[in-house]
Amino acid sequence: MSEKVVFVDRRGTDCGKWDDLTPKFGEEGLIAMWVADMDFKVPQSVIDAEKKYLEMGAFGYYRARDSYYNAFIAWEKKYHNYDVKREWIRFAPGVVPAINWFLQIKTQPGDAVIVMTPVYYPFMDAVNNNGRKLVTSELINTNGVYTIDFSDFEKKIVDNNVKVFVMSSPHNPVGRVWTREELKKVMEICKKHNVFVISDEIHHDLINKGFEQITTATVGDYDDMLVTVTAASKTFNLAACQNSFVVIPDEELRRRYDEYTNQIRVTSGTPFGYLAVEAAYTGGREWLEEVMDIIYSNADYVTQTLTKELPGVKVSPLEGTYLLWIDFSAYLKADEIKDFMQKKCKLAFDYGDWFGGEKFGTFVRMNLATSREIVEKAVSAIVENLKK
Template identity: 40%
Template sequence: MRFDFDKIISRRGTDSYKWDSSSDADILPLWVADMDFRTAPAITEALNKRVEHGIFGYVKVPDNYYNAVTNWFNKRHGWQMQKEWIIYTSGVVPAISAIIKAMTVPGDRVLIQTPVYNCFFSSIRNNGCETVTSPLYYHDSTYSIDFEDLEAKASDKRVKVMLLCNPHNPAGRVWTRKELKKIGDICLRHNVFVIADEIHCELVYKGYKYIPFASISNEFLMNSATCTSPSKAFNIAGLQIANITVADKGIRDKIDKAININEVCDVNPFGVIALQAAYNNSEEWLDELIEYLHGNYMYLCDFFKKEMPKLPVTKLEGTYLVWVDCSALGKSSHQIYTELIEKQKVQLNEGILYGCDGDNFMRINIACPRQLLSKALNRIKEVWSK
């Protein structure tokens, strides 16, 4: 490999949310979804050049920014989006919240597929809406969609929006074209607008393919808003940059107004620079990262098979977030979380955060050097294998 993902870089004392949230220096954090790798060299170089200028005023987002986004999605994912469709903002969560605000009124319902990213719940609640869940079907260490239930829930006249997570966090699924088409058709039949959270779209493993929901048909394009960001794949979440892609001008104007109401319409110059360096000059780095992450996943699967065979590891098609079935432990995910912290100083995400369907599971962030992953797994074994 050209890039060194094995190098351990200390993040303690850098005000890292992941590493410095606990005052205990012995805690190994495999929880919040950022990576313990330095970002791509092209991004660092571009940021260093911008720092050397020494003036950090308000930024005017240039045409090159939009070109970087459109060229990347066309080349890598076969989606020919247009510059005019793109609204930039500070993050995918603020984007989702703004779209919900634009497409609903308080009291409306928003449909989600659980277990799912925990911020979906708060974005719905904060806009005065109600959550409607269509649980994913868990079988043989993977998840599928209960389309009969999804259609029944979507047929509720009060359901105005569906939040689609593609690739899905924490289930690890990369939805197929067939699955996405069924989702889209259901939403069209029942006049449900789709918000596609596709933040993990770059992190897909060999044998699977990310398909932008909006790229499937013109009908889906006009009935959706897609949220993307280079933040997860290139480890630049702290730079606060994301995009909403929405083709329908009337809907786009509503979303743009909501973004301004939420006051998340301004971005910082470093995010703008980093996105361009990521999409224009960092594809080789990303390809090697994905290979390394898959190696971490295979290492973890082998470790569980040998040391903790009663705890199935969910099949991982995309993301770097591994979902482990801990039903055999006979404890709630909060109990398991607490025991790991107290007994072995390992911090994971408790499954209950992602909905009631997740209470028998734990989420493990494997985006770290393999040596750290091995150390954490050996600590986990001391609690879970007994």
């Protein structure tokens, strides 16, 4: 019997998504369709593991057990065909910290770092906050379907002497699951120009039917120019556990990562993180299958309703992630969208301009990892108010 996924009303639980709405958006009573976490209770296996540890009751220093590493290795092998060796695995409290640290390790202040826009905004913050030079290559948008502009990507790398590429695979926010050919082409361009690649694969378990997520590290021999950063946090709604994987096949790069994390003294996490991740990988697969059914059925519902009721709206096909990228340019100008969504519809989204500037200002990113009821409310509010 499959595990039933349970919706949680998280209001009043000190969660960022619902309880930070008013300070973040300056408006009372909004429905939260923003920030990438789920309104679902985690798998029962995770709750059981945490309960056991809580009831044991002594929270002194902890060491991650072998079964934690083995659970990750088995998961990557089974679901991603990626053979991770135990000695390649390092800890980070989040994927975003790991990206920031790799910018420190692999670049000097002023060095150029490239991203493909629109993109998850902490990539750009990481570049800017570390005093590196942000270079962007815009994805090609063909009727809502995004592809890589390889010639622009290569030209920007050459023109700016780019040192690092930060990649989102699958791509947040446009929902693309990159094909093997696309990944191969990107990696060959980076190899040719000596560009180090940080492959952020945090959404790699959330893949729609009919698509295959390819681990970048498996498309060729790129060990000395690639690090994979991933986690169970998006997959199983564990972001607060702050436990992520940094996979570093290259020995010299591991030495530099260890040196860096020793300097800042962040080399391990809490038991609550390790135990949650292990329990999710070993006992959470059925839960995940059910969650994916909910998410991708929500995506079908939103896409069908919006395109039927408002034919000008362009919804990008959701190949992976639970974040739907929607263009309202046929109905709203960039400077109207926030007022419309918040004041008229009472909805809170990640707005398009957060992902790379004003040119994406007519888009919103909708989080679908919630109940159908909430998704329906959001869609109805948009349809009714736009039709007025």
